[in-house]
Amino acid sequence: MPLSPLRFRLLVASLLTVSFLGALDNTVVTTALATVAGQLGALEQMGWIVVGYTLASTVLLPVLGRLGDRIGPRAVFLASLAVFILASVGCGFARDFGWLIAARVVQGMSSAGLQLMSQTIVAKTTTPIQRPKYLAIIGAAFPIAILIGPVLGGLITDYWGWPWVFWVNVPVGLMALAFAIIAVPHLEPGEAERFDIAGSVALTIALVAVVLAVTWMGSRGPGSILALTAGILALVVFFVVELRTPAPIVPLRLFADRTIAAGTVVSAIVGVGLFSITAYLPTYFQMAYRTSATVSGLVPIATVFGMLVANLATGWLVSRTGHYRPYPIAGTAIGAAGLAVMALLPGGLPLWVPMTVMAVVGLGTGAFMSLIVAVVQSAAPTRDTGTITATVNLVRQVGSTVATAIIGALIGLGVAALLPGGLDAATLTPAVAHAAAPELQAQVAEIYHRVFAPIFAGLAVTYAIGVVAAALLPNRRLSDHPDPTMGGAVAVAVAVAVPEPEAA
Template sequence: MNLSPLRTRLVVGALFVVALLGALDHTVVATSLATIAGDLGALAHMSWIIVAYTLASTVLLPVMGRLGDAIGPRTVFLASITLFLAASLACGFAWNMTSLVVARVVQGIGAAGIQLMSQTLVAYIAEPRRRAQYMSVIGAAFPVAIVAGPLIGGVITDTWGWPWVFWINLPVGGIALVFAASALPRVARAERRPRIDVPGAIAFATGMTALVLGVTWFGEGAGAPAVAAVVLAAVAFTAFVAIERRATHPLVALEIFRDRRMAAATALSAIIGVGLFAIVAYVPTFIQMAYGVTATVSGFVPIATVFGMLVASLGTGWLVGRTGHYRRYAIAGPLISAAGLATMAFLPTGLPLGVPMAAMAVVGIGTGAFMSLVVAVAQSSVPRESTGAATAAVNLVRQIGSTVATAIVGGIIGSGVAALLGADIASLTPSEIRAASDGVQAAVVDAYATVVSPVFGALAAVYVIGFLIALLLPAGRIDDAHPAPTPSHQTTT
């Protein structure tokens, strides 16, 4: 079914608003973690406010993808928004850490559906080359959330109290829900009844839970439990692959990866999770320590990265929408990001802050050039009944790569700096270091440069691998893949 230009814009607008709501929740809450945990008397378990949400949203990604293919993405999308809003209400009323974590798990489940279906629905309303353009608009929700989320979270926490960090979702999400319900077309179901691969879902959930717990415990220094969790994850994922290969209705149809476009797009998504998301959280700390600036000033560096991502994503989406050519951007993007990270690796400290800002902006431009594009490529590479599964796979590998690589990078930086400086100096806050002697400041700068520079270099190498993967993409236009899924003739009014 062909939607009118106005109807299409309304649908894309609705999808962007809801996607922004889900993305903002993660970044807004991050600013309020210490306040929330302190008020609930559980500072030692503060990380679980984030881990519970991330774990639930990751584990449910393939399940949501399968449900979207089975009962229709519109139904799953609207149900996910409703679940997300109900959980947001419960989060604000949490009376202890346990109740908050349970509510965050439910909220993460809703977020998984919002994230996936906002992208899957694009495949039902647009031809392949337009998907890249619309996907870049919806994908802009993530960089906007990175910039705006911490500021919004801080203002709300200081002004209204931390429960409103969650309750603010209700009026905004309520409007978005009505908007989405009225604008989204009804689409045909791939099957009469949803059939979920329960054994596969259990194996995958076990593997992901064990993996997230393992990397979290490694970061907390719990060696033996972390090793046991990682071993369990390996066993569970091995079982998952075996189950999926034999399942009649697999949770993830492994045969979709036989298509070269699909395999390359999924691998490129993992490159983004490892290459960028693993380091962006630590860049402000590095800038504060190595350049001696305040936390506020250091925030300009990730902002420059996000701005580069946003401009490049919208730009390549528009270009692909006009020409259909996509391969050149997937090839150039990783090389551009690799150049930016390599510059950071060899950048001497003490330069004006504009220099690392420019280098990280280049990283953002390179990543943005193919970040949303790979989702459109994956969707265009599979038949209609696998659209949700393909979208889930691309998002899933990015999230897994980010989770694992973030834990590894954090461990390298933390242990490396502590080994070079000693526990006393390594535990100093940025403000305390700025007030310390010149000798202490110089030692801190050298330590961070020594530890972090090789990390930038290693991540540049990851992007070079991404360049090699992109070369596997076939030439031609994005339209040359499978046709778009066909919406039913029933639409909402």
């Protein structure tokens, strides 16, 4: 049955609501971490509240992508939303840390389904030229969640108690579920091929091992090396299986297409080049610029705001013209230039200077953040839409996780090596540094400048690699007609449901 214009608008509103719910859940929880872990008596294991969620959402991406292609994205989307609501209830009722981590793992698994199927459903209900605009709208949920999540999490924790950080998902989630049941259409699944169980198991083991290896990188003992060895072996097994199976969970044949190969590299730049450093920006500005915690938060806010503006603008522009190649080239070049400037900035400048530079980096990143997903989707066969969407997100997420751990280790080692006698890097907080004598404050600030400068330079090189990958994208125009392999019912639905961008 063709989608009416009203139903399509309901569909977009439903996907945006669910995407925002999934993105907000992660950012709201970060503010309450110390309170939650302290009340459950596991302060030393606090990081697992985030690691468990991230790990689960990462490893399930390829499995859910292939599952969506096989049984249809609507079923996976609705099931993920229902499980997410139940897991949120379980998190709030947690009475010990093991219970909470188990519920967070389930929540992370379902969150992967929400993120992935939202993008897949957009791809299957729009023409290629329309996807950038609607994926930009859906993608806006993430930067908005970063902007308001920590503040909202703090207010909920202070006035309602930490369980409501999770329970607040329930009424919103139930409303979104009712909305989605009405709005999300039935989309024909692909061929009923045998599911690639061996490839799924090998890839899951590889991803879990790699994430654990980088998570344990700074700790003593052989854990990190053993995990990395297991991850490499599992990856070898995975590639052998994928080359031999008739229906692989990650079709390696797709990467023979230049658009998909180059687009996947460009997508990874978002995670490796920007998401990885964002978490450390407040600490850098508190130490190097001697600001308060509140003021230091302005820099990531400016970065994310730039990302949000460029994300929406480029999605709208590409949906009007169909020409996409200039935006990832310009975006990666702007990001590289901005991070190079950050590496060269001298100490003692007003805070607005680096804040402006990082806003420019955000603008550059936003120019291709959601757009590149639409480009890669358009190059893949319709039967592999969920799979290729999962692969693009997987590369971005793994890149962010690995790069974040590496940057954290470099900061810790660099600061510890340069600190003068009498100061311990393990106990050096911004409060301790700000209470020290002015000469010592200046020395600590200079140390942080010296440690972060090569990190910014390295990230600038990462973006420069992105410029090369973006330049390799074919100079084509996104089609304004439905994919003929999409199927008759869906093709008619697209033509009726979605007005041309000029008439929207």
